[in-house]
Amino acid sequence: MLEIVDLHVSVGGTPILKGLDLRVPRGEVHAIMGPNGAGKSTLAYVLAGKEGYERTRGDIRWDGKDLLSLAPEQRAIAGIFLAFQYPVEIPGVNNAYFLRTAVNLKRKARGEPELDAVEFLRAARERLRLIGSDDGLLQRGLNEGFSGGEKKRNEILQMLMLEPELAILDETDSGLDIDALRLVASGVNALRSPERAFLVITHYQRLLEHIVPDRVHVLAEGRIVASGGPDLAQRLEREGYGWLAERRRASEALG
Amino acid sequence: MIAPLLQGFLDEFERLEAAMPGYEQAWLRQLRRDRLDAFVTSGLPGRREEAWKYTPLKGLEQRAFALPRGSALPPPLPPPLDAVRHRLVFVDGRFAPESSRLPADAEIEFLPLSEVFRNHDAAARFRIARLMGSGEDALDHLNAALATDGLLLRVPAGRSVREPVHLVYLGSKQSSGRAWHLRGLIELEGGARLRIVEHFYDGGEEAELSSVINEIQLAADAELELVRFQDMGARSILLSRTRLQVEARGRLRITAIDRGGELVRSEWLTTLRGREAHGDIAGVARLRGRQHADQVVEVRHLERDTSAEVRFRGVAEDQSRAVFTGTLHVAPGASGAETRLSSRNLLLSPQAEVDTRPVLEIHHDEVVAAHGATVGQLDPEALFYLRSRGFSETMARAILIGAFLEEISIRLPEPRFAEWVSSRMGLDHPLPWGGEKT
Structure with a gap:
């Protein structure tokens, strides 16, 4: 279970998250929606442990453990995975080498035997098929010269190989055409299980037609301002975010 | 008063001169004395000399180094050298036949310089007199006066040597404060092909000074690939200079990896003398601790349609210092020359230092020349x-x-x-x- 309590986060002295509360139990998919600049990516980065994101108040717990006290690599080993919105290109690092090392680091930490090159390739091929890609992706430099769609698929491939317990998808749908979107969604759906929690961050409702969430939360101005079932996403799609702001202004006026 | 280093070398020379190979040859005796005089007169270069601005040697003059005596046991060779077929090993500035192998079918002519010093015909005398007489700065003088060995290597015209020849330069580090010097000549005759891997290793952390000067000549259509791995101790001082001459359509490819030392200078002085001669020179300096490496590349385009590509990458951590100077010179009349240089560096600690200087000297209009230098972080x-x-x-x-x-x-x-x-x-x-x- 992921528990975020009264989280305040500043970036370069500017408050971005201002009292965010969220609980995501294992086995559930929660969607975070919200307008640009609401703090969606900040939430993703704070969970993954990026430098420069300063917690000024509040807590994040994963299975009761204090997540913020862990280094990014310790979080990864603990089962946290962030699918980046803008995966970085690292020329000179072979994608297959990178992914196999990452998988084996995690296996080693868990006391499981490491995968050799053949076992790794077999496992990777299976998952590549699921997201409509082939080995070509593996033989290139890490994200080097990848198209937007290839980068997103590569993130999903990593997620499928690393089998995280908490997966955070940061706008994985942005820049994808409908076919690619479907394949990415099928990758995520393949991993859904009672042990796993997902946090799907998106600007549009489109992705949620293919990954049907258990809960939808609206993040605006650094806080969760509304929560509901999948129908909340549909309403946001129809009416935009304006009605939420109006509702908030009204409730603030009432004191 | 004469500086301790110079006095030390004078005294050592006095003591050991008669035991130097070729002492009985009057011309060689005279040459050594002349060059030692020239060295003592010039002294080591200081900070004011532009070419040594970031690696001044003046400070070394306060130390003294002894020349090696007797033959030292070679330190164990690193594992990648176990299985190689062609291997010429020099320990403390002397050829070590027991550690070397060069099967007769190698199709290479090799002689240790010490042997040729003792025993040579007129043609060989001409060759080695030129070799020992070349160069005119303090390093050239010092090395010529004190180098008692080295290699003479020749690949006959048209021969293509398949297996690489490993040249291993070792310091035994059996005692502190030793200095050794080597000089060599590598000739590729017309159309010959050769691959060389140079290794600089030593057996410990003792202070040591060494100089290695090699002349490499590529006749028309010859091809040389040379890889260097310099991996000496933190207290080693290595001054190396390689002069390369490339004739028409000759092709040269160098990859030089330096791990630095107390002070390491690696010079690659290349002259593209014939039409369409080509030089591809790349290198890495990977420095940690207090290591210092100064990599110098000079390419002189003398003829038409010559081309060169120079690429160096420096990584400086801790308190290390990486220096790179790349000079591209295009002579008047070298039309159609193409010359490019890039120096990219990673500065990984606030105490580390990178100094990079690309220099273009273009004396002809119809050429393509480009250079760039960057210093960044991860x-x-x-x-x-x-x-x-x-x-x-x-x-x-x-x-x-x-x-x-x-x-x-x-x-x-x-x-x-x-x-x-x-x-x-x-x-x-x-x-x-x-x-x-x-």
Whole structure:
């Protein structure tokens, strides 16, 4: 279970998250929606442990453990995975080498035997098929010269190989055409299980037609301002975010 | 008063001169004395001399070094050298036949310089007199006066030597404060092909001074690939100078990896003398601790349609210092010349220093010339990306350094050697060297 309590986060002295509360139990998919600049990516980065994101108040717990006290690599080993919105290109690092090392680091930490090159390739091929890609992706430099769609698929491939317990998808749908979107969604759906929690961050409702969430939360101005079932996403799609702001202004006026 | 280093060499010379190979040859005796005089007169270069601005040697003059006596036991050779077929080993400035192998079918003519000093005909005398007389700065003088051995290597016209020849320069470090010197000549006759791997190793952390000056001549249509791995101790001082002459259509490819030392200077002075001669010179300085490496590349385009590509990558950590000077010179009349230089560097600690100087001297209009130099840091976004996948910070840094060096490191010849080099460089990550295929 992921528990975020009264989280305040500043970036370069500017408050971005201002009292965010969220609980995501294992086995559930929660969607975070919200307008640009609401703090969606900040939430993703704070969970993954990026430098420069300063917690000024509040807590994040994963299975009761204090997540913020862990280094990014310790979080990864603990089962946290962030699918980046803008995966970085690292020329000179072979994608297959990178992914196999990452998988084996995690296996080693868990006391499981490491995968050799053949076992790794077999496992990777299976998952590549699921997201409509082939080995070509593996033989290139890490994200080097990848198209937007290839980068997103590569993130999903990593997620499928690393089998995280908490997966955070940061706008994985942005820049994808409908076919690619479907394949990415099928990758995520393949991993859904009672042990796993997902946090799907998106600007549009489109992705949620293919990954049907258990809960939808609206993040605006650094806080969760509304929560509901999948129908909340549909309403946001129809009416935009304006009605939420109006509702908030009204409730603030009432004191 | 004469500085301790100069006095020390004078005294040593006095004591050991009569035991130097070729002492009985009057011309050689005279040449050595003249060059020692010239060295003492000039002294070591200081900070004011532009070419030695970042690596002044003046400070060394307060120390004294002894010339080696007797023959030293060679330190164990690193594993990648076990299985090689062609291996010429020099220990403390002397040829070590017992550690060397060069089968007769190698199709290479080799003689240790010490042997030729003792015994030569008129033609050989001309060759070695030119070799010992070349160069005119303090380093050339010092080396010519005190080098008692080295290699004379020749690949006859049209021969193509398949197996690389490993040249191993070792310091035994059996006692502190030793100095050794080597001088050599490598000739590739018309159309000959040769691969050389140079190794500079030593057996410990004792203070040591060494100088190695080699002349390499490529006749028309000859091809040379030369790889160097310099991996000496933290207290080693190495002054190396390689002069390369390339005739028409000759092709030269150099990959030089320096790990530095107390003070390491590696000079690659290249002259493209014939039409369409080509030089491709690349290097890496990977420095940690207090290591210092000063890499110097000079390419002189004398003829039409000559081309050169110079690429160096420096990585300076801790309190190390990486210096690079690349000079591209295009002579009047060298029309159609193409010359490019890039120097990219990673500065990984606030106490480290990188000095990079690209210099273009273009005396002809119809040429293509480009140069660029950068100094940067590891990309924090890339570091975070790797760490978010479970790589420790140390591992992530090593991977990114390896990736930065990749375009040069992929030129290393054999996987075994490449793995050795990458492990010695603390990259614990074979990928950019061998290119893992899954």
